[in-house]
Amino acid sequence: MEQLELPSIDYAALLPMLILFGAACVGVILEIVVPRKVRNGIQLGLSLLAVVAALVAVVVERGTRTITIGGAVAVDGPTLFLQGSILVLGGVSLLLIGERTVEKGGAFVSQAAITVGSKKDMEQASGQPGSTEVYPLTTFALGGMLLFVAANDLLTMFVALEVFSLPLYLLCALARRRRLLSQEAALKYFLLGSYASAFFLFGVAFIYGFAGGIQLDKVHAAVANPTQSQVLLYAGFGLLAIGLLFKAALAPFHVWTPDVYQGAPTPVTAFMAACTKVAAFGALLRVLYVAFEGVRWDFQPVLGTIAVLTMFVGAVLAVTQTDLKRLLAYSSIANAGYLMVGVLALNDEGLSSTMFYLVAYGFSVLAAFAILSLVRDADGEATHLSRWAGIGRKSPLLAATFTFVLLAFAGIPLTSGFTSKFAVFGAAVEGGQTWLVIFGVITSMLLAFPYLRVVVLMWLSEPGESTPAVSIPGFLTSAVLGIGVLVTLGLGVAPSPLIDLTRQAADFVR
């Protein structure tokens, strides 16, 4: 019998993921042993501590370039940068998830299993503290995302995909208000997510058939010197890409986004919009740049068409939205299109500018959803556009903050929205994809319209009877808002330090 050789494991390189998974497991145990009253604080503290510790581990590991555990995980510049981004954005999202003062008991229901509308449901609606399982769930999801961007073989990538998706499906179902909508969103996300996973897995099977292995470097070698039918390669790559495009919300695989963004509790929506986007694009970058770079001429036009379609669908449909959460959902779809423009540059600039865009967009979108969580009436958040009319008169500071964030989304100069679009478009031009840039510029002009419509509505319309009160943000939400706005401004005025960092990091290990 052949001697089984144990793979060497570089624990230091894996430490960030180990910390998060460990903390998540501890969190599950805490759920059992810690009394309910103090659980929230302890759980929040634990998950924040884990995120900070993981971040420290990432920083300590900077400069590492290694492939470990038998080729399953690659730790290199992009991995560490993206892991760092996910951790920072995740930490800020955790603050939003931990907010318990804006709404009594927080944005989450205390027991999701209770039938909606039953007597028990009425009882728990009246201010029972929200469930604290959200913290370990979020930590698990974060751990999965870290693994997703580091995965160096397709099966590890698949496992990571499921590890971060499953907690997200659950988190979507936990809204305190509008519980049916929330549960419907979760179910839709789950069904469609599983459907997309099936495509991904099927694609992995084809690729295995083509390359005789699932490590990205093996695929790369097989693409360069094919021994099997190319049909296997293209069918496999197409199916694989679909699984990733789904998570990144590119058209026509975007259909779940508006419903899920609208139904999920707002902190979870913010978490998905910021962190899932980083994870999905991180994996997409690695797959395209490391494994399939050799067939770039074949996939560039197809994925380019998808990018154009995505930008148009996002921009055009955003124009007619009347619900702010849906509007932001379509805006996030359009932004996925812009990110794809950067990805398709397929050069070092493309890699670094896409990573820059992910960070810049993440902070702006966190701030945007944090603001949405503050404007509420007796039934919870008032996200219908008409309810925001004239809100600038009642709460100028909130309206000014939201205006700033919307201007950033619109790509107005001196915000990170401008510099990040500029960076990805510049990279795409350098990569010879000028046609994508032309569509990008046109759609971003279109997309500015819905944003500015909201700005005008807030400042220039008469407040109606139904304009809701604005809650005073708690400490945690204020912190999220402050961080989001400051980063959006900072990256708009002086983006160079972060761009330099992304450029140093832009080097995949193969």
Place this chain on the structure above:
Amino acid sequence: MEQTVEFAPATGVLSLIWLLVAIPLASAAVLLLLGRRADKWGHWLGVLSVAASFVLGLVFFANLAGLESGSRSAELSLWEFIAVGKLQVDFGLLFDPLSGVFVLLITGVGSLIHLYAVGYMEHDPGRRRFFGYFNLFVAAMLLLVLGNNYVMLYFGWEGVGLASYLLISFWYTRPSAATAGKKAFLMNRVGDAGLAIGIFIMFATLGTTDYGAVFNGLSGLSATTVLVLGLLLLIGACGKSGQFPLQAWLPDAMEGPTPVSALIHAATMVTAGVYLIARSNPVYTANETLQLVTVAVGAITLLMGCIIGAAKDDIKRVLAWSTVSQIGYMFLGVGLGGGAYALAIIHLLAHGFFKANMFLGAGSVMHGMHDQVDIRRFGALSKHMKITWLTFATGWLAIIGIPPLSGYFSKEPIIAAAFEREVAWEAWVFGLAALLGAGLTAFYMTRLFVLTFHGPARWTEDNQHPHESPLIMTIPLILLAIGSVAAGWLMSTSVADWLTPVFGAEQAEPHGVLSHTMITILSLVVTVIGAGLAWSLFRRGTALEPQPAGVVVTAARRNLYTDAFNEAVFERPGIYLTRALVFLDNKGVDGVVNGIAAAVGGGSGRLRRLQTGFVRSYALSMLTGAMLVVGAFIAIQLGWLV
């Protein structure tokens, strides 16, 4: 001829040019952030900040004049803004003769209009906010003309667009104001997209956006690239300056408060397009087709503006169309190239004075007439509003080009330059268009002036007591009137010399199809005919309501059907596209499912009833997408595509 463009680094006092932008910006921040606490004194802060910029501008201008003619420029890099690949963009400023005159125009005329607005907006509860946006506009406009690369210019470009959108919509209670704001926004976006794509083409081909490096790199580009680049910049310029075919927004933008119309839609922002082309003069000089297109745009617009202006009854709209038409002259000038660049800039400066003067005059008339704007319902105001009447008269005489007022010195040379084009048919076409425009201008401006200030009183509201505006409004009027009278001959030679480092020395003039004296006489003759005709037609007043009219006048009243054209070509398809997409997103995919289900028969129909949500339709759309993506890859592989 190889000519390298170099800018000297900023030294001494000139290294403080960033203050020009920073002061109004800081003031805007204070006004908008302090809120009601600043209501009492906010407007004075607004006026002071622009005045301070003006004084600084004068100091810098004097310093620049003290430099040697060869190195008369100051380039200042504040910080590295963004670096992508080989491309590096600095947050940098450039103060040279061209941006110098713009700075003086913006801050000088701007200060006067700010002062006027203190009086004009006195009873408006939102005055502080208004001044906040106003200062923001000035800061953005200064950034536009002071940037040392196209990205900085784009910053200012977007900033003025945003500020003007906010200012047009300022009187939000009027639905027409909100619609006009939207229209301005959309048309400007078309132009902005052109400019943005143009900037990206600069990266793609030259790897830089700095003025100097772009101009020096042009010789390495193919003629087609230069043509495309120039056309894209021209689209941007047309959007911002209200030139054909993007002119429709400018007259509608008059819904905003009058000082806004004067500052943004007469003196400064709308001339940004002229600045862009003048700044990019090496691009335009490098390609004759580009020059021809620019000249054609200018000629079409100037005639269009005159014709429509002659049929309008709203005092501000007549002035707005006249602005469109006068900027047409400037485009004509910058398109002609060579010495005409300087002529266009001189006309721009002169226009800044006399048009701001007339807009503020119109505001003063409206102030005295309960916000009436219909010139059919004015008349005989010369007796009641002496200062407004006299100052307006200087603006009127200046715009129609009666010597020795400024329009004569600035417009007539452009007409002459049009007649000097080398190709004979072009010289005749564009020369005659410019000449005809001068006659029409005289006609409609005289109509406006006579109907407003002379003839019998046709006031329709009871208890109307026209009165002169307060001193704070008339002082700016008087100062601007002095400018309208004197600016022309003061500038005609000195500014042309001053701008030589930017546009190059004037080459020996080729002789045109007509002699210069001949053109001077002709243009004076058409002006006198146009003005005389209008005076004799309208001196006895006119009917209160528009009368039935022939084809030409009806067409002109309807903006030569350009709005109808825009609606049919751009608006409707846009609306349908949006609707169709929404429909597809909500219903279409379901419809396909239903259709398939029906075709397959009752069994699947029953199955369909078991499914409640819409997940199936989402899944179907994903499946379709998946089949398309995988199909496309396989098709590529088998050689069916690409």
